[in-house]
Amino acid sequence: MSAKIISGKEIAAQIREELKEEVKRLKSDHGVTPGLVTILVGEDPASISYVTAKQKTAHDLGFHSIQDNQPEDISEDDLLALIDKYNNDDSIHGILVQLPLPKHIDDSKVLEAIDPDKDVDGFHPVNVGRMVIGERCFLPCTPHGILEMLIRSGVETSGAEVVVVGRSNIVGKPIANLMIQKRDGGNATVTVCHTRTKDMAFHTKRADILIVAAGRPKVVTADMVKDGVVVIDVGVNRIGKTPEGKAILCGDVDFDAIKEKASAITPVPGGVGPMTITMLMKNTVQAAKQFAGLV
Ligand code: L34
Secondary structure (H helix, E strand, C coil): CCCEECCHHHHHHHHHHHHHHHHHHHHHHHCCCCEEEEEEECCCHHHHHHHHHHHHHHHHCCCEEEEEEECCCCCHHHHHHHHHHHHCCCCCCEEEECCCCCCCCCHHHHHHHCCHHHCCCCCCHHHHHHHHCCCCCCCCHHHHHHHHHHHHCCCCCCCCEEEEECCCCCCHHHHHHHHHCCCCCCCCEEEEECCCCCCHHHHHCCCCEEEECCCCCCCECHHHCCCCCEEEECCCEEEEECCCCCEEEECCECHHHHCCCCCEECCCCCCHHHHHHHHHHHHHHHHHHHHCCCC
């Protein structure tokens, strides 16, 4: 059996079409233009690529969008002051500070400086807390994108055995949390594996749905999964360059071997990545609507 390929690229394109219509209506009926600023500190090539894609998408959807590049050696105080400026700018509804930040800057301090109502990444403790108790909030973009992919490709999560590999604040913890909730894409029984898990294969072999966000290539191999598993591969590893200098990407699972066993699998590139970007747009539209008192 060869797995169905769950195309994040296609699902993301469909959601963007829906958003485009919504943005048009917001403008024509309410005079509201969603505004997004993406702040990039330093020149990490992967971060540049993600932020550029975010800006391009925002622009295509008709947002007011600003790319704010800051030098690697910006002080923490100057970065906090910049965030404060955007917190007080009524044309900006969403503020994103691309991670990782340089070592001399405290991530949590920066994320906590963002107005929770403009925290379209969903990383502020207020939004994290609201998410955990199932209140309305901005959901973090990657987990939100994974839920949408599962729902829109008809994967049954209710009662499913879900195994998450990785416990980051950005992916592992929030996706595990969302999938135990009573909600669409939820109602699953969730196990979280991490670097101290004793026998990872024991857990991954039991998974109906396996979500891998380990940040290392081929952490999960074909012998570690059961027939018919649905695999969501969150990893984006840069493993080399083509002769033309383009990055060669691979995920966290052994795609070629696992696709022969799985019932469905997400590719890298073209899987979770485009969904992450699209859910950022969805959150920004939500932020603009909330700001305008429309929801
Ligand atoms: N603040 N920092 C903040 N928010 C985020 O949501 C992110 N993340 C992660 C890194 N730091 C962040 C992203 O945006 C990872 N991430 C991200 C976003 C998009 C893609 C990958 C990671 C993506 O579009 N990947 C493409 C390939 C892109 C390429 O060629 O480099 C894909 O098809 O998977």
